[in-house]
Amino acid sequence: MGKVFDAAEVAQHNNNKSCWVVLYGKVYDVTDFVSSHPGGANVILRLAGKDATEEFDPVHPPGTLEESLKPEALLGDIDPATLPKPAPESSSPTPGDLPPVEMLLNMDEIEQVATAKISKKAWAYYYSAADDKISKRWNTEAFRSILLRPRVFIDCKECSLETKLLDNQVQMPIYVSPAAQARLGHPTGEAGIAEACRSYGALQIISNSASMTPEQIVENASPEQTFGWQIYVKQDRTMSENMIARVNKLSAIKFIVLTLDTPVMGKREDDQRGGNVIQGLTDENYGASTPQSDEQGFFGLDPTLTWKETLAWLAKHTSLPVILKGVQTHEDAYIASLYKHQVKAVILSNHGGRSLDTSPPVVHTLLEIRKYCPEVFDKIEVWVDGGIRRGTDVVKAICLGAKGVGIGRPPLFGLSAGGVPGVKRVLQILADETKTCMRLLGVQRVDQLGMQHINTRALEQQIFNGPSGLETCRAAHLSKL
Secondary structure, X not given: OOOEEOHHXXXXXXXXXXXXXXXXXXXXXXXXXXXXXXOOHHHHHOOOOOEOHHHHHHHOOOOHHHHHOOHHHEEEEEOHHHOOOOOOOOOOOOHHHOOOHHHOOOHHHHHHHHHHHOOHHHHHHHHOOOOOOHHHHHHHHHHHOOEEOOOOOOOOOOOEOOXXXXXXXXXXXXEEOOOOOHHHOOOOHHHHHHHHHHHHOOOEEEOOOOOOOHHHHHOOOOOOOOEEEEEOOEOOHHHHHHHHHHHHOOOOEXXXXXXXXXXXXXXXXXXXXXXXXXOOOOHHHHOOOOOHHHOOOOOOEOOOOOHHHHHHHHHHHOOOOEEEEEEOOHHHHHHHHHOOOOEEEEEEOOHHHOOOOOOOOHHHHHHHHHHHOOOHHHHOEEEEEOOOOOXXXXXXXXXXXXXXXXXXXXXXXXXXXXXHHHHHHHHHHHHHHHHHHHHHHOOOEHHHOOHHHEEOHHHHOOOOOOOOOHHXXXXXXXXXX
């Protein structure tokens, strides 16, 4: 190769007809890749002619360049002396000004420390939610509207959080939800979260958009550690099938989580202001004049998924149990239970409030299922995520019928606040609070929690009160089974 480029020469190639970028000290011609970039053409074009390493590295697993670019795309090296000097960081608290993670007492304090440490881009991505963030707020506030009913004169000296999730023994019902780009907050990334989960016996679901490969994330897993892997189905199905084939080879990954609540992307204004790689759904994201309605949805995802076709396709490519993530109504939970031979669990989730604003918090969906089709809880497992900030939230979700309770943002902020110890602190706080709550309710085991321990009257008027629609659902789907 041998050729060394001046930064000024690279800067001239800054459009979709000739697009060069600098990555890890190398110059690449990515012109042919612009139109097919999964994140949209604009993501590359705004970095055209520049050093993109700082933006690229935290969000792409190793091997991405090799998989995406032809060998001839590598043009040569950049003369580092010609690159612009990085702008000085704005004044921010020094490590000595911030408390160590072991002194932090709750999720709010961990988030505050993380916010002071990480870049505006990372904060915006982790914090952002759709539109006015109403669903994000309600995810937490709905839990606060449930009152607890403590019992007395019950021996609660012994208290255990051990349980099973899809027949996998775990030390707590709290699991880590799939959340992308952990290396934005800390270089240990998703592998750091896995290390913390190993220490606490917690289950972890790996994001389809993780900043590390699944092989890296599970590399140091203990034999008893449990992982799931999240899939977004690509319009180019071979891409998804290739990833499933890789996951099938990893014994630590015990199930597949098919995420359904983001066929298109919600409008996340914090991300847009921060100039993040993942931006709102606009024509610019696609780098073409083709109307959005003719495009492929959310960054190459397949928006045409259906119950019968998609589940049958997935069954052809993996024998792992399947969980459906993003269920938000009792009708869809009921339909999932009709497919119980293919679907082993559902995760009630509104994507952390990041997709459709004013969609229901998981507490509402749990109550809706209890009202219209409580038999769902006996046919398949019901897990939840969204808005969990306290151990009392964990307990309330379990009382309502959830088997697993997921946390998405807290591990990311814990990682950002203090690396692996920060994630451990998140798990420790929530585990301790959950045990304290159980003891004060007079409960020794999670399987003893039930509706008798909570008062949901304040929420009942907000629950859907229309026709159940179950006969229509049953008639439409039984013939397909």
